[in-house]
Amino acid sequence: MRRPYFLGHSDWSGDQAANFPSSLLNISMEQRPGLPREVTTKQLGISVEELLVILVIEDDQNVQGIVEEALTDGGFGPAIAASGEEAVSLLKGDRSKYRALVTDINLLGRLDGWHVARVAREIDPNFPVVYMSGKDAEDWASKGVPRSIMLAKPFAPVQLVTAVSQLLNIGTPTA
Amino acid sequence: MRRPYFLGHSDWSGDQAANFPSSLLNISMEQRPGLPREVTTKQLGISVEELLVILVIEDDQNVQGIVEEALTDGGFGPAIAASGEEAVSLLKGDRSKYRALVTDINLLGRLDGWHVARVAREIDPNFPVVYMSGKDAEDWASKGVPRSIMLAKPFAPVQLVTAVSQLLNIGTPTA
Amino acid sequence: MRRPYFLGHSDWSGDQAANFPSSLLNISMEQRPGLPREVTTKQLGISVEELLVILVIEDDQNVQGIVEEALTDGGFGPAIAASGEEAVSLLKGDRSKYRALVTDINLLGRLDGWHVARVAREIDPNFPVVYMSGKDAEDWASKGVPRSIMLAKPFAPVQLVTAVSQLLNIGTPTA
Amino acid sequence: MRRPYFLGHSDWSGDQAANFPSSLLNISMEQRPGLPREVTTKQLGISVEELLVILVIEDDQNVQGIVEEALTDGGFGPAIAASGEEAVSLLKGDRSKYRALVTDINLLGRLDGWHVARVAREIDPNFPVVYMSGKDAEDWASKGVPRSIMLAKPFAPVQLVTAVSQLLNIGTPTA
Amino acid sequence: MRRPYFLGHSDWSGDQAANFPSSLLNISMEQRPGLPREVTTKQLGISVEELLVILVIEDDQNVQGIVEEALTDGGFGPAIAASGEEAVSLLKGDRSKYRALVTDINLLGRLDGWHVARVAREIDPNFPVVYMSGKDAEDWASKGVPRSIMLAKPFAPVQLVTAVSQLLNIGTPTA
Amino acid sequence: MRRPYFLGHSDWSGDQAANFPSSLLNISMEQRPGLPREVTTKQLGISVEELLVILVIEDDQNVQGIVEEALTDGGFGPAIAASGEEAVSLLKGDRSKYRALVTDINLLGRLDGWHVARVAREIDPNFPVVYMSGKDAEDWASKGVPRSIMLAKPFAPVQLVTAVSQLLNIGTPTA
Secondary structure, three states, X not given: OOOEOOOOXXXXXXXXXXXXXXXXXXXXXXXXXXXOHHHHHHHHOOOHHHOOEEEEEOOOHHHHHHHHHHHHHHOOEEEEEOOHHHHHHHHHHOOOOEEXXXXXXXXXXXXXXXXXXXXXXXXXXXXXXXXEEOOOHHHHHHHOOOOOEEEEOOOOHHHHHHHHHHHHOEOOOOO | OOOXXXXXXXXXXXXXHHXXXXXXXXXXXXXXXXXXXXXXXXXXXXXXXHOOEEEEEOOOHHHHHHHHXXXXXXXXXXXXXXXXXXXXXXXXXXXXXXXXXXXXXOOOOOOOHHHHHHHHHHHOOOOOEEEEEOOOHHHHHHHOOOXXXXXXXXXXXXXXXHHHHHHHOEOOOOO | OOOEOOOOOOOOOHHHHHHOOHHHHOOEOOOOOOOOHHHHHHHHOOOHHHOOEEXXXXXXXXXXXXXXXXXXXXXXXXXXXXXXXXXXXHHHHOOOOEEEEEEEOOOOOOOOHHHHXXXXXXXXXXXXXXXXXXXXXXXXXHHOOOOOEEEEOXXXXXXXXXXXHHHHOEOOOOO | OOOEOOOOOOOOOHHHHHOOOHHHHOOEOOOOOOOOHHHHHHHXXXXXXXXXXXXXXXXXXXXXXXXXXXXXXXXXXXXXXXOHHHHHHHHHHOOXXXXXXXXXXXXXXXXXXXXXXXXXXXXXXXXXXXXXXXXXXXXXXXXXXXXXXXXXXXXXXXXXXXXXXXXXXXXXXXX | OOOEOOOOXXXXXXXXXXXXXXXXXXXXXXXXXXXXXXXXXXXXXXXXXXXXXXXXXXXXXXXXXXXXXXXXXXXXXXXXXXXHHHHHHHHHHOOOOEEEEEEEOOOOOOOOHHHHHHHHHHHOOOOOEEEEEOOOHHHHHHHOOOOOEEEEOOOXXXXXXXXXXXXXXXXXXXX | OOOEOOOOXXXXXXXXXXXOOHHHHOOEOOOOOOOOHHHHHHHHOOOHHXXXXXXXXXXXXXXXXXXXXXXXXXXXXXXXXXOHHHHHHHHHHOXXXXXXXXXXXXXXXXXXXXXXXXXXXXXXXXXXXXXXXXOOHHHHHHHOOOOOEEEEOOOOHHHHHHHHHHHHOEOOOOO
């Protein structure tokens, strides 16, 4: 049911995709369940590019699946990055594409989620940030950025979409 | 799947409906998907009149459909008004029927969404207000009412129901 | 579709269940709809015990059904208590099992929802509390605990999961 | 420098004051330091009756003095009640006179500060409440009313006037 | 003790001042009481121009005096405008000079405080706005701008400086 | 008028003070103006040790003077640290002595204010933090800790005490 989504290159041929950096191949965006892609985007009256793309950094396949499903069900377009380095590269490459960051703390590579969030805020001081963590939740008070939200694992999927919504909605205070 | 809903007159015959002002025919309320209407209202243990009716002003058919679906899925009863004038008339006609306003900014007719929201707040100073707009989102700070929420288009459906929920829930601060 | 859930004893034989106090048999937890139980918990990458168990006190069968469905759809594990006395006993018996309280005001037995919430806050000063009430909603300002949320009946299911999510998410202010 | 203030009877003769219930004689309001009383009230362009009278329950003479001075310096008119019973009587006797409650927890008499605050909120659901306590501060989460503020002793005088100001100012969220 | 302050022209000769539009002559800034002007500004380590200038619109001389004194005591530099028209002209003339607006509702001239606040927010969407009013306080919900504060008259001076401080301090939520 | 304050050693002889690490000699606490020290502490009904000690890191003598005066006038006891290293040492040496941190960003030594605040939050996740900065104010969103307040220089003294008060008062939301 889920198909990989190539951001900005939805008409790529298989060959082009084959030459694309493998990490980006991880980026996927789900359709709204049960609807053909065309109907979904037409219904929204917007092109795919206008979908709210949420950058997700999570290497645990199970959690990644839950997060993708929750965001997609809520109407967001999740884009998965495999590491903090990749996420930073994506954020710097196209500042206006991503509308929020949802990140685990312990990531593959050198950068952790705390670091990526700081970079995102250097690019845009109002960038919405949601952390997800089990054992590091208590570090939020010292390592998190202001006006972010920490989801202590385990969390229910609706907590994630509520968190992202609150941070995106103008006029909703967060701490 | 969606059937028109005649507020307070669910047993009207077709003839009565035919004589009803056409603008009100636009008001519709969806059933909960996959359940017959009777089961739904019985399950809730409340009569149809007790459903939380959210007044929606949106003339773009595509966005209107998304908004209706999001509100209905969340358990609200959306009532669509075709213009600001009609919305003001509905709000003044039955102060206790509507529980929140969800409005576009640029409307058919003379009144815009900013104006309708001010009228709603004159009637009830605590009336929940959610604005939806693309290019006018930045005007919220000068033209919006206090404790309202602005959804910048494009937005995900879950942002809308989160916004309405926050404004309705007693004890949830908003700005 | 809904099966009773025996907290922490999912492998009990029928005989053991038969000897269990009847009130606890009321405690149930739904599967995610349309998925076999095993798939659900595997997908979440967590064991059943890690699910966020929300303690619900509501004796109206209709409202109870709505609440269970809303929480389950959101990804929470509702556990129903039949009375305030039972809820207090459960909260005192296992402080870390329950993650939030969702309670009606007028309950079977001597204790009302205001009382149970105070006990929950004595055990854990940060325990999330959501009240649900029709005629008692106005008493929240004098009888509720700080940083709780009152849902005035009738309410939409999404209001409930938004309220629980806000109270659980670290960094989301409530009043 | 401080003179007793007889609420609503500033022109009472000594004889009248002598016949006044002794508890009320405790009620006092300070002048703004360094200014004759007449100048102060004229400057404010309001009559004495319009001053914001804050009901204070505190039997420790030292703390009472600090609280009176802090409120007076901030421009409020403190009225001291000697017990919870007296405070309840004052609140019920003239609902519109008092604009906020500042109360210790452990009081002379049977009623404690938690109880008085609940009575104040039954009279006016929006009544501002500030608690002051040392060892009972941790009970605020279970015994306080929503949207109140707890000042843990010892506290600085400016914390008190900031707390009262936040609760009185329309548009300032509190928890 | 109070001397008129000519914004940006503190070395003007009397002749220049005589030719200055009379309304601007109303603009004054107090020294910190009891200190010669030179000491004050040297202590702050900033030049006069760096003082936080708060634009105040209030034609009642008594209230104006209270507001000036409260702001000055708090460390702000109040600049008084005699009408809404003058305030709009000042705000448009030098966008970065004024840091907050404190305004009465009913003003001399055609513009009221609601209008001036909207203009200030058009110039700067984050501009802090504090309204002061007696009989119009209830209109804040329909006519105020988001994230502003309404001081219902009579108010204590400390409420005013708390309101301005909250709106200026980054990280303090308001509604 | 200001005399140095030796924390916890107010009865030290001059000889002892002479042997004390020089950096600590910088720590001072003002009396309430116009009152002999004894009267002040007696009035408060608390011993000196119970005063709310606010740790201040600010090497600009002018700003330091303003901050000390503002905190002292508000009723707090400011303790000045000359560098980030000294502040960290003080915080680690006596976790319960200091009740809030007020810090400049650019400090003498290797550590900056962002770093000290993170250490304070590692020691106590709820530790109140107020930053003061001119050119670094925009970095708060990426480098600040959650629920802290940034004072953009220049700021008025009342903004500082309001910020500290809000962070100390239980029930006051911050971001």
